[in-house]
Amino acid sequence: MATAEWKMAELGARSGVPVATIKFYQRENLLPPGERTSPNQALYGEAHLGRIRLIRALIEVGGLSIVAARQVLEAIDSERPLQETFEIAQHSVSEAIDPETLTTDALTHVDALMSGWHVSADNPGRLAAARVYDTFTGVGQVDAAGWFRRYAAAALLAAEADIDELDARAERAAKAEIVVVGTVLGDTLFSGLRRAAQEHVSALRYATPPAAEV
Amino acid sequence: MATAEWKMAELGARSGVPVATIKFYQRENLLPPGERTSPNQALYGEAHLGRIRLIRALIEVGGLSIVAARQVLEAIDSERPLQETFEIAQHSVSEAIDPETLTTDALTHVDALMSGWHVSADNPGRLAAARVYDTFTGVGQVDAAGWFRRYAAAALLAAEADIDELDARAERAAKAEIVVVGTVLGDTLFSGLRRAAQEHVSALRYATPPAAEV
Numbered sequence: 001m002a003t004a005e006w007k008m009a010e011l012g013a014r015s016g017v018p019v020a021t022i023k024f025y026q027r028e029n030l031l032p033p034g035e036r037t038s039p040n041q042a043l044y045g046e047a048h049l050g051r052i053r054l055i056r057a058l059i060e061v062g063g064l065s066i067v068a069a070r071q072v073l074e075a076i077d078s079e080r081p082l083q084e085t086f087e088i089a090q091h092s093v094s095e096a097i098d099p100e101t102l103t104t105d106a107l108t109h110v111d112a113l114m115s116g117w118h119v120s121a122d123n124p125g126r127l128a129a130a131r132v133y134d135t136f137t138g139v140g141q142v143d144a145a146g147w148f149r150r151y152a153a154a155a156l157l158a159a160e161a162d163i164d165e166l167d168a169r170a171e172r173a174a175k176a177e178i179v180v181v182g183t184v185l186g187d188t189l190f191s192g193l194r195r196a197a198q199e200h201v202s203a204l205r206y207a208t209p210p211a212a213e214v
Numbered sequence: 215m216a217t218a219e220w221k222m223a224e225l226g227a228r229s230g231v232p233v234a235t236i237k238f239y240q241r242e243n244l245l246p247p248g249e250r251t252s253p254n255q256a257l258y259g260e261a262h263l264g265r266i267r268l269i270r271a272l273i274e275v276g277g278l279s280i281v282a283a284r285q286v287l288e289a290i291d292s293e294r295p296l297q298e299t300f301e302i303a304q305h306s307v308s309e310a311i312d313p314e315t316l317t318t319d320a321l322t323h324v325d326a327l328m329s330g331w332h333v334s335a336d337n338p339g340r341l342a343a344a345r346v347y348d349t350f351t352g353v354g355q356v357d358a359a360g361w362f363r364r365y366a367a368a369a370l371l372a373a374e375a376d377i378d379e380l381d382a383r384a385e386r387a388a389k390a391e392i393v394v395v396g397t398v399l400g401d402t403l404f405s406g407l408r409r410a411a412q413e414h415v416s417a418l419r420y421a422t423p424p425a426a427e428v
Contacts, residue, residue, distance in 0.1 A: 125409025144382035159411030161364035168358035195339025197373030200331035
């Protein structure tokens, strides 16, 4: 870590996070200890400040639990292959789904959407998409306009952007961090942009109500 | 509602939902009462079964609270204009964000992504995307490969698929239901497909580990 020169109170002031919360992050092994200068004092620096901001992003914006946040932070700090860091990040933001609870029809349908893709049978996203298919048909809906297929095409564009961001980083630590940040924030970013785009497309198509152009 | 001929116990058996849970849904005004045939008995039919499945989809798969689920179900049942149903569905799946907590830089950046789109200033997706931008830059990340812009393009494709599904329905009730189902399930579908696509794109690009093709 870079030069540590701030006391805990200053780290709190700079991060905007209460000192009690910072101490909680340390007890939970989310944040490394400071540089000890005496039995009663430790100093902190930019690296700690950056880590606190990342913890906040994972928990407050990404909605991760403390346990999930610890797992992805450990993956960033480790020397694991990036592929493993990706898997840990994916699992941290995915609900565990028992494949036994899914219909064969749903899995077949989702695999057809991903025809030609290299995807493991236990990819959490494959199972999540199959559950959506079961739910969609379970409420009596029919995919009348290629909704699933078109979502798969959009998801492929987003995934290519994700991997390009990864490739744009040189160092292993920076690659691991963008894997985690992109995985956690990407869902929120996309869902936000989709809601804005829904308003736009429906305004275009139905021409009412006339929303202001931003 | 269609012909009601099942007792509560049979409705429970057909839906796979415990009778106590079904009674809870009734008390919470998520599920309408049955057709009363005597002071102690009411009968239920396909319409009740379909509604229970929709409630499960909203709560279990969509992660909606009871209050949010009630709001969107009321919107489906109402005679509100579809545009309002859309807004209610969007708010039900969006965290309320105070625009005052966002930087001007984030809003400017997100509005540039949506240049030419007709989007209200208080669209919850616009605010959510701006918060992601603030978080992304707050953890020291730089958008090196057009990540935000490409997500906006993908979101536009998904929104067009959403509105096409809406247009494929003739009746107001069916349109309102797909608005709600698509809004709630669409986030989960996309994030699942994105995780699968990430595995595919990284397997293609790094050629290791060799995942099985599904």
